[in-house]
Amino acid sequence: MKRTxxxxxCALVAAFCITVxxxxxxQEEQSIWLGAFGGVDRGKLSYSxxxxxxxxxxxxxxxxxxxxxxxxxxxxxxxxxxxxxPTYAEKGTYEYSELTTTINGEEKNVNATxxxxxxxxxxxxxxxxxxxxxxxxxxxxxxxxxxxLLSAENHITYEGYSDTTVTMTDVxxxxxxxxxxxxxxxxxxxGISVFAEAVYDYGIxxxxxxxxxxxxxxxxxxxxxxxxxxQIK
Numbered sequence: 137m138k139r140t141x142x143x144x145x146c147a148l149v150a151a152f153c154i155t156v157x158x159x160x161x162x163q164e165e166q167s168i169w170l171g172a173f174g175g176v177d178r179g180k181l182s183y184s185x186x187x188x189x190x191x192x193x194x195x196x197x198x199x200x201x202x203x204x205x206x207x208x209x210x211x212x213x214x215x216x217x218x219x220x221x222p223t224y225a226e227k228g229t230y231e232y233s234e235l236t237t238t239i240n241g242e243e244k245n246v247n248a249t250x251x252x253x254x255x256x257x258x259x260x261x262x263x264x265x266x267x268x269x270x271x272x273x274x275x276x277x278x279x280x281x282x283x284x285l286l287s288a289e290n291h292i293t294y295e296g297y298s299d300t301t302v303t304m305t306d307v308x309x310x311x312x313x314x315x316x317x318x319x320x321x322x323x324x325x326x327g328i329s330v331f332a333e334a335v336y337d338y339g340i341x342x343x344x345x346x347x348x349x350x351x352x353x354x355x356x357x358x359x360x361x362x363x364x365x366x367q368i369k
Contacts, residue, residue: 167211174204175361194233201226
């Protein structure tokens, strides 16, 4: 799976570079935007419904963290652009389940809360569309993304006892997903644009593929933030 993900990423980058080169040769008056963005990532895990023992699936709840990054857009028409959007994203969830732990030398089943934080470096590449009259604009974008795991931590609190933080070693190092978003903003005459954005990140792969007999779990994230762009050409 890791090799397939890497090959898919290479193909994605190659296709993007070829498309950019073709558009640059086909059009002389390109508009290039560079920008930065950031905000709140609110996510959870989605477990597969085909697990035989549904009681083994923990209860997953929404968790808020941060995301930020930079974006480059090459506008080959007035309304359409090719987009690259490198992103630092903190995903995660709160899970409630019964875990076995050793207390005073005895193994006990204890209700536990797991506070998971999965940090990724994402490389979305896709297209952005922009519409609107005057200086008020509405934008939509869609991209495929390859996500590289930077860290995975789980803070476990055992009800009535203690808590601990562990590194999650069973999470895959690379994931594939889809990212779609919309934004509304204002374009100043100076070439600076400010937008409020809403983004949905749909993870495709199973983050626990290195864990034997574990249910399939994928990330689901909503993002709400602000972005600012500078038109450099």
